Amino acid sequence: MDVRVIAFARVRELVGFGERVIDVTAGATPASVWASLETAAGELVGLRASTRFAVNGALVAGDAALADGDELALLPPVGGG
Amino acid sequence: MDVRVIAFARVRELVGFGERVIDVTAGATPASVWASLETAAGELVGLRASTRFAVNGALVAGDAALADGDELALLPPVGGG
Amino acid sequence: MLVAAYIGLTSEPLELGALIAHVRTNACGAIVTFLGVARETSAGDERPVDGLSYEAYATTALPEMQKIAEEAEARFGPIGIALVHRTGALALGEASIAIAVAAPHRGPAFDACEYAIDEVKKRVDVWKREHYTDGATSWRANA
């Protein structure tokens, strides 16, 4: 199934994209997607604890179930204002 | 001697002028000038306690000595901002 | 950061942009402004207001405004501060006072701006007359 992954700030730079559709297996979660990204970008490991996940605009836990067509956003600590 | 009297707001309306040079006797004070104004505008009596006096821009007590050429300002409670 | 406070009385409409231009520097991270605006009713009085007029004694008002700016700098500085009061006739919705404060961080900018308006309302020789829709007027002192 397809999940649209959106990344911001330092996470975006490390994964190398701002937005990408990723083909994941059934049962995938934000944590499992993150883990697969870590294999390609090792520096992500240190950012896991501070990164929040949102699915279709709502914050979710790392073990939430992803569905086909979901938009998964990887959200680092904010710096606006 | 001449004193320039400046009046504001309700006090200005009651005395009937915003600025006037008044000939006062030696020994005149802000309080004595006020008292003379009260004889012409009785409603001033109720405003005496809340009105401050300034001479040449500095706040003074009612019994301060006035000198020839002084500017005496009659300052009601403020309402700016 | 306080080069010189920008203090004024004017019968012209107040322009916040001009005040901000005076206080803004590359060292400031926060700019807080305050506008006092002529309201359609006054506290504790139900008569509809259709305009205000202000008069000021510049001889004492300007030095007192300068003093308030310096106090704000001493308490919350470094800041840049601009403080201008309108005089004459104002329509509803027009600003009677404009204050702008620039500071490295937002806490002191808010504190200094609020300090300045609080002190102006207590100490500066400016007087307000309300004009009601029935033609009556009343001088209103601050509480």
Added chain:
Amino acid sequence: MLVAAYIGLTSEPLELGALIAHVRTNACGAIVTFLGVARETSAGDERPVDGLSYEAYATTALPEMQKIAEEAEARFGPIGIALVHRTGALALGEASIAIAVAAPHRGPAFDACEYAIDEVKKRVDVWKREHYTDGATSWRANA
């Protein structure tokens, strides 16, 4: 007084006058505004900054800004509030965020404006990158 909060993200320079026009009514006696401005140095870092860039996730940022506006209204209302964050590249001295709050009296206007900026800095999905004069850059989270 809160008809509708005016919330936005924009890559265009922020115009305080537009925000004020949105919140101003004849019932308001006080308008407080806040501008966050790009500074030449960042707290705890001495490298000179020559620009900033911001990115935002509008999907979560806009609803969170709306929620903050509604919280401010619930706590300090009646108020009118406008809240716009800049995105993209900013030069030194440009504003990254503009907030305007109108209220009948100044206390709630100051409180609501300060509440809004405090909460935006904690909760809204916007990220800042500092660009230093030596060509380096760094993503800076709020403390």
